[in-house]
Amino acid sequence: MSEKQFTMEEVSKHNREGDLWVIIDSKVFDLSKFATMHPGGLSVLLDEEIAGKDATEAFFSLHRYEVLVRPQYKRLQIGCIAGQAQQIHPRPVGGLSKVPYAEATWLTAGYFSPYFKNHHVKFQVAYRKFVEEVIVPDGQAREEDGKRPSQSVFDEMAKLNIIAMRLGPGPHLKGRTLMGGIVKPEEFDYFHELIMGQEMSRAHARGYNDGLGGGTYIGLPPIINFGKPALRDKIVEEVFSGKKLCALAITEAFAGSDVAGLKCHAKKVEGGYKVTGTKVSCKWITNGTFADYFTVGCRSDEGGLTVLLIERGPGVETKPIKTPYSPTAGTAYITFEDVFVPAENLLGQENKGLQVILSNFNHERWGMTTASISAQRLIVEECLKWVNQRKVFGKPLHSQAVIRSKLAAMISRVESAQNWLESITYQMNHMKYKDQAEYLAGPIALLKKYATETAQETARDAVQVFGGRGITKTGMGRLIEHYHRTVPFDAVLGGAEDVLGDLGVRQALRKMPKDARL
Structure with missing residues (x-):
């Protein structure tokens, strides 16, 4: 059924209280009954430049396009203007943005990449569509109500083996059908994982992103790499099926980046260990309030570091910690009081737990960087x-030189970070895991430091570009406000910026040739 058509002259006659029409991008809306409920007041709509006129420019100076497609507003549309075509077309679900610098270069028409192959492109198309259709709606809802991510989302992720793929390439993917068969397990590499990390930022829900298995991303690898086969296989299948979640419980109130300072104690007893941490408990643990398994660093009787897998049960207490981002992340304070842990739950060897903990740091930091850079890019698009x-x-607004200068800085920061990230990712694809630890620990640490520092600069500039809207939780600048409020998390999780910078420089100095002179 075709839309009813009106002329501009017909619309112009409806310009008063009780009989008020407006035109927005060739569409005619009857606001007669809605006008008195308008958040900005009736007087705004009765303005002589709006009532009965084409109000497209005024509308988009105050509202995002999404307002037009909300059911309560969409029903106000009564037709369109004869002979006029819609001029503003939002990006289709799963599609690419045409805004300059809104997409990484390899996704931009006319550009080329030495890294991404055809199967990466197909994977990106399918994964973005999944994110925008399944994850984004739940992410926005849970970011508001603070509840844990919906089980239905985990179930949908499990069907496509997304939970398994989020841990990167490896034997854990063997025999699995990935993303409906778009990519084979043996083809899946770190660039596919990079795509996943970058597309997830489209939810614009920082707490939700962490809640959607952020703890598993860092808590499960030690179980896979150091757990005994029976324990490993049981937990892997529970987690990959979307039924259970892990959390990495390492950080304590007195030990953050200094992992060697952990004080949670594991006393050896018959058949296993007795863990207590009532005085020094794990803190700021992502997914801790609803995780089923905890990968925990403990001090042994000998003073060494031992890593244990602890299942939620008697003696394990988790309490939520309030942070600037949504409770949907499940950030928790955890105490262990005389918790018995079976001997088979030992990960790695006794007193050699530091190796277990450090083994995943590079991958963890690299993964966080993928998301940080893409989130920054989305803010660049918003500003443009x-x-x-x-x-x-x-x-x-772009006629102001100071605004163009801010945009130039934003674009330069995100493009440089993206290119550094892709370069490191290429090295990861061609290095054994052991070699990555030797050659990439420093560069990854420096990249994360650079990406999170520049992200905070971009957040500050974006607020200045948007003005008051940039600090308002709803409306035009809501994504800017959310980003500015939550961007510091990336700078702290996985190691503080100063610690990572020092790590990168110390690794470089260790490789300095002894005969190097000016």
Whole structure:
């Protein structure tokens, strides 16, 4: 059924209280009954430049496109203007943005990449569609109500083996059908994982992203790599099926980046260990409030570091910790009080737990960096759109030189970080895991430091570009506000910026040739 058509002259006659029409991008809306409920007041709609007129420019200076497609507003549309075509077309679900620098270069028409192959492109298309159809709606809802991510999302992820793929390439993918068969297990590499990390940022829900298995991403690898086969296989299948979650419980109130300072104690007893941490408990543990398994670093009787897998049960207590981002992340304070842990739950060897803990740090930090960079890129896109539609002093906001300067800095930061990331990812694909520890620990640490520092600069600049809207939780700048509020998490999780910077430099100095002179 075709839309009813009106002329501009017909619409212009409906310009008063009780009989009020407007035109937005060739569509005609009857606001007669809605006008008195308008958040900005009736007077805004009765303005002589809006009532009965084409209000497209005014609308998009105050509202995001998403307002037009909400059911309660969409029903106000009564037709369209004869002879006019819709000019504003939002990016289709799963599609690519045409805004400059909104996509990484390898996804931009006319550009080429030495890294990404055809199967990467197919994977990206399918994964973005999944993120926007399944994850984004739940992410936005849970970010608001603070509840844990919906079980239905975990179930859908499990069907496509997304939970397994999030841990990167490896034997754990063997025999699995990945993303409906788009990529084979033996083809899956770190660039596929990079795509996953970057596409997840589209949820614009920082707490939810961590809640959707952030603890598993860092808590399960030690179980896979150091757990006894029976224990490993049981937990892997439970987690990959979406039924259980892990958490890495290493950080304590007195030990953060200094992992060697852990004080949680594991006393050896008959058949296993008795763990207590009531005085010095694990803190800031992602997914801790709802995780089923905890990978825990403990001090042994000999003073060495031992890593144990602890299942939620008697003696394990988790309490939520309030942070600037949503409770949906499940950030927790955990105490262990005389918890019995069977001997078979030992990960690795007694008193050699530091190796277990450190083994996953490079991959963890690299993964966090993929998301940090893509989140920054999405903010660049928001700013480019805004300066193009926002008018100041009768001209587009981008007519101001200071605004163009901020945009130039934002673009330079995100593009440099993306290219460094892709270079390191290429090395990861061609190095054994042991070699990655030797050659890439420093560069990954420095990249994460650079990415999170520049992200905070971009967040600050974005707020200045959006003005008051950039610090408002709803409306035009809501994504800017959310980013500015939650961006410090990336700078702390996985190691503070100063610690990572020092790590990168110390590794470089250890490799300095003894005969190097100016």
